Amino acid sequence: MTGDAGERLVDGYALVVFDLDGVIYLIDRPIPGAVEAVGQLHAEGRRVAFATNNASRRSSEVADLLTGIGVPARPEEVLTSAAAAAELLRDRLPPGAAVLVVGAEALRAEVRAAGLTPVSRADESPVAVVQGYGPQVGWVDLAEASVAVRGGATWIATNTDRTLPSARGPLPGNGALVAALRTALGRDPDVVVGKPEPALFATAARRAGEGRALVVGDRLDTDIEGARRAGLDSLLVFTGVSDVAELLAAPPEHRPTYVAMDLAGLFDPAAVVRVPGPADGxxxxxxxxxxxxxxxxxxxxxxxxxxxxxxxxxxxxxxxxxxxxxxxxxxxxxxx
Structure with missing residues (x-):
């Protein structure tokens, strides 16, 4: 049960923060029930936000994608690790500073929008390297980043997700590429921006004002840990990566507040359970x-x-x- 009999989970929160891949869509196809769930929140006038570690799309592109699958979204409702990484670099570096970008064009665009200069080679004297997921990232990109970091550039990773969900099952995520560079360099990134770091969720939670925020995710090691580190309640849904076996083996920092099969758990008290909790029958x-x-x-x-x-x-x-x-x-x- 969620608590009081008949009480909807969503009624206890001023803001619902959704992960995207594995919760709202799988790559670019909506997960069954997601469009209807977000639509109901909008119809009730509830505040929503979308937080994603995927650094291959800009906030405006993510909003367009959501709108295209039936989930009206504004760019300011979308929080991406690419934008957060660019903002961090903007605050640390002088205007126009060269940043070697390893990732998709969206990450380059965010760096450019932050008033910095994206470059692709170590001999262009970058003062920082920012690494995010991009389907075209290859050995040459990692080699340039390795040379730049060994030369003294600060190394920023947008996220360290080991995998990303797909219709064919989990595929290598940015964390797998970060691991390759970590092996070559013999050290960790200087900063990791995305989940499970709390920055994305903490930024979203500030939008709830005096109310409480609920994080909805499909991964224990990013969404749920990130929510816990930001001091927020969380709902794990089994529409993406993590399953019951992983949940049972979860260390304390990976344990959600609630569990549901899908987003119906936001509205139907019979479709969600607090964990651990009473086990009727x-x-x-x-x-x-x-x-x-x-x-x-x-x-x-x-x-x-x-x-x-x-x-x-x-x-x-x-x-x-x-x-x-x-x-x-x-x-x-x-x-x-």
Missing amino acids: WSVTSRDGALELSGAGRPLDAVAALCAAAWTGDATRVRAGSAAAGQVLTAFGLSA
């Missing part, structure tokens, strides 16, 4: 190094029960102690 016992789920009831209540047991012990392996439990574990991709 279910019981979990620890036996032989495994968690045994028994009983019957709502699948999400079973998740709450399993989280309560897994987060207070060492076992995350799960098995079924009843027929209903077996069905639930199979549905969630857990061994029954």
Whole structure:
């Protein structure tokens, strides 16, 4: 349950902050129910924001994409790691300073809009390197960045997402490319801007004024950790990367406030659960190094029960102690 019976989750918050990939859309196709959910928030006059680690599109481009799939959005409602990185560089560097950009054209455009000079070669004397996701990033780009950083340039990463969601499953994200450069340089970036760093969510939360903000995401290691580090409640939806198995094994910094299958959990009290929380109809016992789920009831209540047991012990392996439990574990991709 979310708390009081019949209370909608969304009614407790002044602002809902959405991750995009895996929550609103998958690459450029809307996730079922997302258009309707955001539309209902708009119809009720509720404030929304969209925060994304994807640095391959500008805020205006993201707003156009959202509007194109049926989610009206204004550029000022969109917070991207590319724009945040450019703003950080603008505050640290003199106007016109050369910045070597590793990433998509959108990141170059944000750097240019911040009054800096985007360059692509180490021999152009960049004082900083900014690295973001771009589908065309290759060895030559990483080599130039390596030379520049070894020469003293500050290294800024827009984000360190290991993967990004796609219709074919998770694909290498900017974090995989950052890892390649980290291996070559033998050190970490000087600054990481995007989630799980709290900057994007903290900026969004300020728009809620005196009210509370709720972060909705699909990844424990970026969206949920970022929300926790910003001091915000979070809702994990299973429409993107993280699944129940990952949730049960989550360390404290990756644990969400609520869990739902999709965005219907914002409006339907029966479609969301607080974790850990009351587990109507279910019981979990620890036996032989495994968690045994028994009983019957709502699948999400079973998740709450399993989280309560897994987060207070060492076992995350799960098995079924009843027929209903077996069905639930199979549905969630857990061994029954």
